[in-house]
Amino acid sequence: MLAYFLRRLALTIPTFLALMFLTFIAIRLVPGDPVEVRVGEHGISPERLAFFRHELGLDLPVWRQFLDYVWRLLHGDFGVSLATQQKVLTEFLTLFPATLELSFFAMAFAVIVGVPAGAIAAVKRGSVFDQALMTVSLFGYSMPIFWWGLLLIMFVSVRLGLLPVSGRIDLITYYFDQPTGFMTVDALLSDQPGAFLDALRHLVLPAIVLGTVPLGVVARMTRSSMLEVLGEDYVRTARAKGLSPGRVIGVHALRNALLPVVTVIGLSVSGLMAGAVLTETIFSWPGVGKWLIESIGRRDYPALQGGVLLVSAVVILVNLVVDLVYGAVDPRIRHGR
Amino acid sequence: MTLLDIRNLTVTFATRRGAFTAVDGVDVAVDRNEVLAIVGESGSGKSVAMLAAMGLLPKTATVTADRMNFDGLDLMALSADRRRRLAGKDMAMIFQEPMTSLNPCFTVGFQIGETLSAHLGLARKARAARVVELLAEVGIPDPARRARAYPHQLSGGMSQRVMIAMALACRPKLLIADEPTTALDVTIQAQILDLLLRLRRENGMGLVLITHDMGVVAETADRVIVQYAGQQVEASPTRALFADPHHPYTAALLAALPERATERRLPAIPGVVPGQFDRPAGCLFSPRCAFAFSACHRIAPRRAGPELGAALCHTPLAAGVPQPGALQEAGA
Ligand SMILES: Nc1ncnc2c1ncn2[C@@H]1O[C@H](COP(=O)(O)OP(=O)(O)O)[C@@H](O)[C@H]1O
Ligand SMILES: [Mg+2]
Numbered sequence: 001m002l003a004y005f006l007r008r009l010a011l012t013i014p015t016f017l018a019l020m021f022l023t024f025i026a027i028r029l030v031p032g033d034p035v036e037v038r039v040g041e042h043g044i045s046p047e048r049l050a051f052f053r054h055e056l057g058l059d060l061p062v063w064r065q066f067l068d069y070v071w072r073l074l075h076g077d078f079g080v081s082l083a084t085q086q087k088v089l090t091e092f093l094t095l096f097p098a099t100l101e102l103s104f105f106a107m108a109f110a111v112i113v114g115v116p117a118g119a120i121a122a123v124k125r126g127s128v129f130d131q132a133l134m135t136v137s138l139f140g141y142s143m144p145i146f147w148w149g150l151l152l153i154m155f156v157s158v159r160l161g162l163l164p165v166s167g168r169i170d171l172i173t174y175y176f177d178q179p180t181g182f183m184t185v186d187a188l189l190s191d192q193p194g195a196f197l198d199a200l201r202h203l204v205l206p207a208i209v210l211g212t213v214p215l216g217v218v219a220r221m222t223r224s225s226m227l228e229v230l231g232e233d234y235v236r237t238a239r240a241k242g243l244s245p246g247r248v249i250g251v252h253a254l255r256n257a258l259l260p261v262v263t264v265i266g267l268s269v270s271g272l273m274a275g276a277v278l279t280e281t282i283f284s285w286p287g288v289g290k291w292l293i294e295s296i297g298r299r300d301y302p303a304l305q306g307g308v309l310l311v312s313a314v315v316i317l318v319n320l321v322v323d324l325v326y327g328a329v330d331p332r333i334r335h336g337r
Numbered sequence: 338m339t340l341l342d343i344r345n346l347t348v349t350f351a352t353r354r355g356a357f358t359a360v361d362g363v364d365v366a367v368d369r370n371e372v373l374a375i376v377g378e379s380g381s382g383k384s385v386a387m388l389a390a391m392g393l394l395p396k397t398a399t400v401t402a403d404r405m406n407f408d409g410l411d412l413m414a415l416s417a418d419r420r421r422r423l424a425g426k427d428m429a430m431i432f433q434e435p436m437t438s439l440n441p442c443f444t445v446g447f448q449i450g451e452t453l454s455a456h457l458g459l460a461r462k463a464r465a466a467r468v469v470e471l472l473a474e475v476g477i478p479d480p481a482r483r484a485r486a487y488p489h490q491l492s493g494g495m496s497q498r499v500m501i502a503m504a505l506a507c508r509p510k511l512l513i514a515d516e517p518t519t520a521l522d523v524t525i526q527a528q529i530l531d532l533l534l535r536l537r538r539e540n541g542m543g544l545v546l547i548t549h550d551m552g553v554v555a556e557t558a559d560r561v562i563v564q565y566a567g568q569q570v571e572a573s574p575t576r577a578l579f580a581d582p583h584h585p586y587t588a589a590l591l592a593a594l595p596e597r598a599t600e601r602r603l604p605a606i607p608g609v610v611p612g613q614f615d616r617p618a619g620c621l622f623s624p625r626c627a628f629a630f631s632a633c634h635r636i637a638p639r640r641a642g643p644e645l646g647a648a649l650c651h652t653p654l655a656a657g658v659p660q661p662g663a664l665q666e667a668g669a
Pocket of ligand 1: 378381384385
């Protein structure tokens with residue numbers, strides 16, 4: 001088991017190298033460098049421009065910059081953000097809980113709605129519910145996030161005024177320490193009445209928007225996996241034992257049908273991170289995604305380079321964890337068979 | 338009162354390519370302390386008939402019968418819920434593939450215990466103790482440890498023992514064993530069969546044994562039903578059936594029984610059982626029948642009297658000789 005994980009870990013090294021290289025190149029291909037962008041349209045004297053560039057090491061040949069960057073990375077140094085003068089790693093760790101919280105609720109939404117919906121569709125195969133769910137889920141996972149987010153904001157927040165438009169909490173009413181960085185948890189810890197509920201209310205729309213694609217995937221996967229499992233001999237055995245239909249389906253069939261769903265959830269984490277970038281931007285959610293977008297705008301080379309690497313590391317880590325979870329869910333894997 | 342009493346059972350599946358009658362006019366009667374064997378090649382509707390009795394067929398199946406009684410209850414009149422409460426409690430069934438019949442995600446003990454809590458409402462402690470007892474009863478060594486095993490940790494023979502323990506959990510009145518040894522090694526087959534017969538004797542159950550093995554039939558069964566392409570072609574007491582088979586299909590099965598047998602599986606008769614799309618006109622067995630004459634290929638046979646094994650044949654055999662039936666006399 002340990003050897004397996006070390007091997008998996010080793011296999012990610014080329015991915016990291018490629019990512020390092022690509023983000024490094026890509027951000028430099030965007031016209032304008034950090035200095036120019038900061039200066040804006042006013043312009044400054046060429047001497048001062050050269051001075052700032054020299055300060056940031058941007059006057060060195062690109063290959064030197066890359067080697068410097070790699071060298072520092074090897075020492076665990078992700079560099080310092082040009083915009084905030086903070087360490088990139090610190091910045092990432094401050095913002096990441098917000099992204100994690102949003103992703104968690106988005107995934108929870110996808111699983112809590114998608115698994116039962118998919119299971120029911122499978123049991124009632126060919127029914128109106130089944131057909132409706134399949135159509136809706138197809139829309140779900142081909143939904144452009146930006147459009148979907150704006151649509152929900154317009155309708156639910158602006159027109160109906162039901163939910164807040166942006167942010168993680170109403171900062172005017174509530175102010176408290178954030179020891180964990182997870183707004184829902186910190187709100188509970190703060191003892192401020194209503195804070196937790198407000199944090200949840202802020203989560204609803206972004207979680208739905210970010211969770212829509214995984215919802216489609218999870219619902220469809222659960223359905224097809226369930227259809228397969230329902231024909232298995234052990235489901236017949238469960239019915240032959242005289243168990244209630246709920247128990248046959250909810251315990252015997254579902255437990256087996258969830259195995260591939262767990263994998264799909266793991267695989268959709270990378271998509272979730274991509275979606276988070278857009279969702280956070282739409283809802284002004286102060287997480288890693290919004291930070292990355294802003295870093296592109298500011299040509300904040302270190303922030304962007306470090307941020308992308310760290311996000312990738314998270315995705316890879318999650319996939320490893322999913323492997324572990326899979327082992328826990330499927331005894332055959334747990335026992336190495 | 339007969340324990341399981343089914344008359345004229347018919348099961349029709351709605352398939353994508355039309356209706357398919359998998360069981361067509363089968364009578365089943367089995368009592369406590371009795372072993373009924375159902376024999377016939379693959380695809381002759383043995384499993385479907387018994388799944389119908391258990392109420393385990395999918396919704397695509399339409400089941401009709403003139404009578405379908407179990408232990409004095411009219412199964413067809415029972416609600417789905419009442420019916421479900423019989424399954425696993427008073428009538429239990431075990432299947433051909435023990436390895437795939439157990440749920441890979443749960444321990445053996447959990448799966449047996451489930452039956453105990455569903456029907457007997459046993460609490461946790463009592464359940465665990467009973468599970469170990471049951472495992473011991475079906476001859477599983479180190480039952481306390483095995484109760485915590487997952488199905489993939491068991492061999493086929495052990496899995497079938499677990500299935501049997503599960504079926505016996507509530508001391509059923511009837512056990513249906515659908516080819517319980519077909520998937521097992523030859524050496525294990527005899528053990529499992531002995532176990533089934535011992536448990537039947539000890540519990541006074543009725544046992545329906547679906548099998549391919551005419552040798553097993555001869556050794557174990559009180560009565561035999563022979564099925565062909567969904568139809569019941571003969572039903573006789575075992576001794577009578579072996580002494581004087583009345584349907585040419587039964588005769589062919591017995592004739593092909595290798596005396597110096599190494600392989601005791603159902604012997605090969607040239608040809609195959611007709612399926613949904615290759616039903617012959619007339620008698621379904623006629624294309625493979627050594628005694629068939631012209632009318633057999635055109636006209637469906639009627640059932641003979643019980644003295645001729647209720648054979649579904651125009652010219653049932655007696656002492657190996659076709660008896661001229663009504664058709665022949667009419668010069669058909
Ligand atoms: N769920 C089903 N839908 C359609 N046809 C079925 C179904 N189950 C069984 N059959 C058909 O019914 C026939 C009898 O099957 P079965 O009872 O399993 O045969 P046996 O047990 O005698 O080998 C077969 O032709 C099989 O294909
Ligand atoms: Mg069968």
